[in-house]
Amino acid sequence: MTDTSTDTAALATLPGPGVRRRPATGAWALWIGRRLLLALLTLWLCSLVVFLATSALGDPVRAVLGKDYGTSPERVAALREQLHLDDPVLTRYFSWLGHLITGDPGVSVASGLPVGELIGPRVANSAVLVVVAALVMIPVAIGIAMLSAHYRGRRADGIIQVVLLTLAGLPEFVIGILLVAVFSTTVLHVLPAVTIAGGGAPPWSTPVSMILPVVTLVVAVAPYVSRIVRSSLLEVLDSDYVELARLKGVPESIVMRRHALRNAIVPGVQVIALQFAWLAGGIVIVEYLFSYPGVGASLVDSVRNSDFPMVQALAMVLAAVYVAVNLVADVVSILLTPRARTAIAS
Amino acid sequence: MPATAAEGAPSDDQHGPDRPGSHGAGTGARVTDLRVALTGSGIDVVDDIDLVLEPGEIVGLVGESGSGKTTVGTALLAYSRAGARITQGAVDIDGHDLLRLDLGAVRAMRGRRVAYVPQDPGAALNPAIRIGRQMVELLELAKEGSAADRLARARAGLAEVGLPGDEEFLARYPHQLSGGQVQRVALAMAFLPRPKVLVLDEPTTGLDVTTQNLVLRTVKDLCAAHDVAALYVTHDLAVVANLADRVAVMYAGRIAEIGPREEIFARPAHPYTRALLDAIPHLSSARALAGIPGSTPGPGRRPQGCRFHDRCAYATDECARVDPPPETVGPAHVVRCLHHAELPPWSIDTGDIADTAPSAQRDVVLRVEHLDVFYGRTQVVFDVNVDLARAEVLAFVGESGSGKTTTARAIGGLSRQWTGRVELGGHELARGARGRSAADRKRIQYIFQNPYLSLNPRLTIEQIVTRPMELFGIAKGKAATDRAVELLDAVALGPTVLTYRTNRLSGGERQRVAIARALAAEPDVLVCDEITSALDVSVQGSIVALLDRLKRERGISMLFVTHNLALVRSIADRVQVLQRGRVVEQGFVVEVMENPQEDYTKTLLANTPTLR
Structure with missing residues (x-):
C-alpha cells in the first residue's frame, strides 16, 4: 500500500474548483454597473412607449377643452402652442425626455401647476403605503409558509392552503370592501373607512387610517408569496443537507430557520419582487377604494382629465419602481446564493 | 479548557478511554429485531434485523437498490425517511435504547454518540453555509468550549482527513470544493463531536477510484484511532472486501447472510451472496459475468417464504412456503437459507476465462x-x-x-x-x-x-x-x-x-x-x-x-x-x-x-x- 500522508498531501494541495483570490469589489462594481446600464436602457424603452402611447391617445386639446374645442379656436391655438403640439413628435419626445431627466416633468394641463409639485407628495404617500405593506407582508408570508411546511400534509397545512388559495382568488377590491364592511361600517366601527388627511398632512400622521389599506394590500399579496416559499421550503426540507442536519441532531427549529429557509428564500425573493412591482400598480384600486392620497388616485384622475403630462410622469414613476425592484431582487438573490455570489466575485 | 456543558457530552480528549459510562470507548451498537414499515399500509421496508457493531469494528452492510440497507443505516439514529416509520425493535447505544427515548433525547444522541456520513457529498452539505460554520454547528449548539476552541477542533479535524484547516478553507462554501474534499469534510464533521458509533451511507459513490481509496483509508484510520463502531452501507462488495471486518448481505429487507469478511468472501453460504459475487468483475482476470435473473422486489412485492426463492437457482417448493430461520454455519457466520448445507462447493475463481490474445487477427x-x-x-x-x-x-x-x-x-x-x-x-x-x-x-x-x-x-x-x-x-x-x-x-x-x-x-x-x-x-x-x-x-x-x-x-x-x-x-x-x-x-x-x-x-x- 502506498504512503497515505504523501498521497493525502498531494490531493490536499489541489486547488478546489472556482476558488480564485481576486479583489472582489472590482468584479462587483462591474456587474452592478452592467445591470444599471441595462436598467437605464429598460427605462428609456419605457419612456418611448409611454410617450408614444400617450401621444397616440388622441388630441389632448380636444379632451381638455371638451365642448369649447369647436367654439373657441383661439383657446385651441393657445393650448397647442403651450403644449408644443405643432412640433414633430420626435422633437417633442426629446424635449420631454430632456426635461424629465433634468427633473422637470412639465406642467399639468388640468391645473396648470408643475407636475413635480403635484405628484411629489403623492409618490411619497404611495411609497410609504407600499413599504409598510411590504414590511408587514414579508415576515407574515414567510411565517405562514414555515408553519405550513412544518405541518406539511397534515390538517393545519391543508387549512392554511385552502385559506391562502381563497384569498389569492379574491380581487383586492373585494378584500378591501369586505374589510371595510367588517371593521368600519356594517359589523364594527373601529377603523376609518377612508383616509382623511386634513390640510395636506401626510396620511401617516393618522396611522390608524392606514391600517385598512395596508391590510388589504398584505392580504392581496401575501398568499402568493406564502405559497411559493412553502413549496420551495418543502423541496429544501426533502434535500440531503436538511436530512444530514437532522441526523446531526440539530433541533427542528434551527433546521427550519438556518438550513431550510436560507435556501428556500431565494425563489421567494423573486416572487416578492414581482408582487412589489404589482403593488405599485395594484395600489391604484386600493388607494381609490380608501381615498388614499397616493399615485393611484392621481393616475385615475389624470387619465380621466386627459392630463397627459401627469399620466406620462406617473407612468414613468411606476416603470422606475418596476425596474428598481427587480434589480434589487436580483442583487438580493445573488447575495443569498453563495454559488452565484462567488461566481461574480471570481 | 472546553466546558462540558451538556449532560454526558463527550470530552474533548482524543484518547480518553478511561472513565466508564458516558465517556471512553463506548459499547458499540446493538440492533435487535428492527422493523421499519411504510406508514399507512404497514408493509415492511426492512424486517427482523439483528446487528451488533463492536467498538473499533467496521461492518459492511451490502445490498442492491431496494434492499433496505440505507433504512437500516438511518434507523441506527432512530430516523426514518418520510413515508416510513420504525415500528418495532431496539437500537441500543451506550446503554440507551434510542427507539424508546423522546425526540429531544434522541437529538442529544445524534451526532454526538452516533453520527452519520451522507451518501452524495455534493448534496449533503448546506450550500448556503461556510464549511467552518457547518463543521462547528453541533459544538456551537451544545455551547461546547469557546468559539476559538471549536475552531481549533475543526482545524484539527480537517487535518486528520488531510485537508488544510486555514481561514481560507474554512471560509469556503461546499461548491468551492471538489467531490473528494466535500466527502472528507463530511467525514471530519461527523468525527468532530467524537461519536462512538458511525453510520456511513455509501460515502464514496460517485468519487474517482483514487479519491475513493483515499476516503476509504481515512475512514479506516479514523475508526481505528477513535475506536468507533462503524456501519458502512454500500452496494459495492469490492469496497467492503478491502475495508470491513464483518459483512452483512441484505436482500429485500432482510439480512440474508452475515459473517466475518474472510468467511463471506471465501465461503459464502447464501445463494444470493454467491450470485452477487459471481456478478462482480475482477481486476486480476477476465470473467464470464453472470447476472441474477429478475430484479430486487421492493416493499409490498416481496414473495412469501424465502424472499430470494423466485430468483434462486437452488430453490425448492419448501423455499416458497417456509421463511428460513437464521442458522449459524461458522464462527459468527449466520445465514438464512434452508438449503445452505446442500449447496455445491463454490470458489471465487468461478467463471474465469482467458483474456483476448494480442495475436488475434483484426479487421x-x-x-x-x-x-x-x-x-x-x-x-x-x-x-x-x-x-x-x-x-x-x-x-x-x-x-x-x-x-x-x-x-x-x-x-x-x-x-x-x-x-x-x-x-x-x-x-x-x-x-x-x-x-x-x-x-x-x-x-x-x-x-x-x-x-x-x-x-x-x-x-x-x-x-x-x-x-x-x-x-x-x-x-x-x-x-x-x-x-x-x-x-x-x-x-x-x-x-x-x-x-x-x-x-x-x-x-x-x-x-x-x-x-x-x-x-x-x-x-x-x-x-x-x-x-x-x-x-x-x-x-x-x-x-x-x-x-x-x-x-x-x-x-x-x-x-x-x-x-x-x-x-x-x-x-x-x-x-x-x-x-x-x-x-x-x-x-x-x-x-x-x-x-x-x-x-x-x-x-x-x-x-x-x-x-x-
Whole structure:
C-alpha cells in the first residue's frame, strides 16, 4: 500500500474548483454597473412607449377643452402652442425626455401647476403605503409558509392552503370592501373607512387610517408569496443537507430557520419582487377604494382629465419602481446564493 | 479548557478511554429485531434485523437498490425517511435504547454518540453555509468550549482527513470544493463531536477510484484511532472486501447472510451472496459475468417464504412456503437459507476465462485520427487515435474529466466541435450526426449512461424499438413489431413489455430496451457510454453477458466508456487509458492490466477496489 500522508498531501494541495483570490469589489462594481446600464436602457424603452402611447391617445386639446374645442379656436391655438403640439413628435419626445431627466416633468394641463409639485407628495404617500405593506407582508408570508411546511400534509397545512388559495382568488377590491364592511361600517366601527388627511398632512400622521389599506394590500399579496416559499421550503426540507442536519441532531427549529429557509428564500425573493412591482400598480384600486392620497388616485384622475403630462410622469414613476425592484431582487438573490455570489466575485 | 456543558457530552480528549459510562470507548451498537414499515399500509421496508457493531469494528452492510440497507443505516439514529416509520425493535447505544427515548433525547444522541456520513457529498452539505460554520454547528449548539476552541477542533479535524484547516478553507462554501474534499469534510464533521458509533451511507459513490481509496483509508484510520463502531452501507462488495471486518448481505429487507469478511468472501453460504459475487468483475482476470435473473422486489412485492426463492437457482417448493430461520454455519457466520448445507462447493475463481490474445487477427471498421475536441475555446481532448476492429470491444477508461465520454460523443456525432478524421468502413464521416448520411448514422448507434433519461416516457416500448427500423427503412408495420419481439428476446425481455411505457420497467430493463433500440438499427458499432454505472451489479453482470453475446453472434464492435477498470478486464479486448484528454496508454487488455507502463495506469489499477 502506498504512503497515505504523501498521497493525502498531494490531493490536499489541489486547488478546489472556482476558488480564485481576486479583489472582489472590482468584479462587483462591474456587474452592478452592467445591470444599471441595462436598467437605464429598460427605462428609456419605457419612456418611448409611454410617450408614444400617450401621444397616440388622441388630441389632448380636444379632451381638455371638451365642448369649447369647436367654439373657441383661439383657446385651441393657445393650448397647442403651450403644449408644443405643432412640433414633430420626435422633437417633442426629446424635449420631454430632456426635461424629465433634468427633473422637470412639465406642467399639468388640468391645473396648470408643475407636475413635480403635484405628484411629489403623492409618490411619497404611495411609497410609504407600499413599504409598510411590504414590511408587514414579508415576515407574515414567510411565517405562514414555515408553519405550513412544518405541518406539511397534515390538517393545519391543508387549512392554511385552502385559506391562502381563497384569498389569492379574491380581487383586492373585494378584500378591501369586505374589510371595510367588517371593521368600519356594517359589523364594527373601529377603523376609518377612508383616509382623511386634513390640510395636506401626510396620511401617516393618522396611522390608524392606514391600517385598512395596508391590510388589504398584505392580504392581496401575501398568499402568493406564502405559497411559493412553502413549496420551495418543502423541496429544501426533502434535500440531503436538511436530512444530514437532522441526523446531526440539530433541533427542528434551527433546521427550519438556518438550513431550510436560507435556501428556500431565494425563489421567494423573486416572487416578492414581482408582487412589489404589482403593488405599485395594484395600489391604484386600493388607494381609490380608501381615498388614499397616493399615485393611484392621481393616475385615475389624470387619465380621466386627459392630463397627459401627469399620466406620462406617473407612468414613468411606476416603470422606475418596476425596474428598481427587480434589480434589487436580483442583487438580493445573488447575495443569498453563495454559488452565484462567488461566481461574480471570481 | 472546553466546558462540558451538556449532560454526558463527550470530552474533548482524543484518547480518553478511561472513565466508564458516558465517556471512553463506548459499547458499540446493538440492533435487535428492527422493523421499519411504510406508514399507512404497514408493509415492511426492512424486517427482523439483528446487528451488533463492536467498538473499533467496521461492518459492511451490502445490498442492491431496494434492499433496505440505507433504512437500516438511518434507523441506527432512530430516523426514518418520510413515508416510513420504525415500528418495532431496539437500537441500543451506550446503554440507551434510542427507539424508546423522546425526540429531544434522541437529538442529544445524534451526532454526538452516533453520527452519520451522507451518501452524495455534493448534496449533503448546506450550500448556503461556510464549511467552518457547518463543521462547528453541533459544538456551537451544545455551547461546547469557546468559539476559538471549536475552531481549533475543526482545524484539527480537517487535518486528520488531510485537508488544510486555514481561514481560507474554512471560509469556503461546499461548491468551492471538489467531490473528494466535500466527502472528507463530511467525514471530519461527523468525527468532530467524537461519536462512538458511525453510520456511513455509501460515502464514496460517485468519487474517482483514487479519491475513493483515499476516503476509504481515512475512514479506516479514523475508526481505528477513535475506536468507533462503524456501519458502512454500500452496494459495492469490492469496497467492503478491502475495508470491513464483518459483512452483512441484505436482500429485500432482510439480512440474508452475515459473517466475518474472510468467511463471506471465501465461503459464502447464501445463494444470493454467491450470485452477487459471481456478478462482480475482477481486476486480476477476465470473467464470464453472470447476472441474477429478475430484479430486487421492493416493499409490498416481496414473495412469501424465502424472499430470494423466485430468483434462486437452488430453490425448492419448501423455499416458497417456509421463511428460513437464521442458522449459524461458522464462527459468527449466520445465514438464512434452508438449503445452505446442500449447496455445491463454490470458489471465487468461478467463471474465469482467458483474456483476448494480442495475436488475434483484426479487421478494422472504425478509425479515428488526430481527434481534438473543444468546449467553446477550451480544448478538452488532444490528439486521440482509435482503431476498432470488427467484433471487438475497445474500452475508454479514465477518471471523471479525462475526456472519455467527450471522445465517444464526438465519434458518435453528438458534438460538432472537433477536428480530425473519423473513418467508418473506409469512408470519412461528417462531424455532426445531422451532417451524416442515414446509412452512416445507422451504422453507429449510441447508448447513454442513464436509462431513466434516455428513453421517451410517452412512447411504448414497441414504438421505441421499432422507430429506428422505420427511420432507416429496415422494416415497418407487422414486420417491425416481429423484429422488435426478436430484439427484446435477445436482450432477455419478454414480448409483454411491448405495450408498456418505460415507467413500468426497472433500471436494468430500461437499459435493455435502450440496447434493443440501438440494435434495431443493425449497427456495426455501438458506443456504450457508462451504460452499467447506474445499475446494480447483478444487472450489470447480465448486461455485460448480453453485450458479449451480441459481439460474438452479430460481430458488432463496441466503444465501451467506463471508469471501472475491473469491468474493462471482463468486457473489453483492448483498452485506451485517458488522462486529461490524452490517451496515456493503450493496448490489449491483458497487456495493459498485467504490465502497465504508465504511472497513471498503475495508480488507477492500485486504487481499484477488487475482491482478488
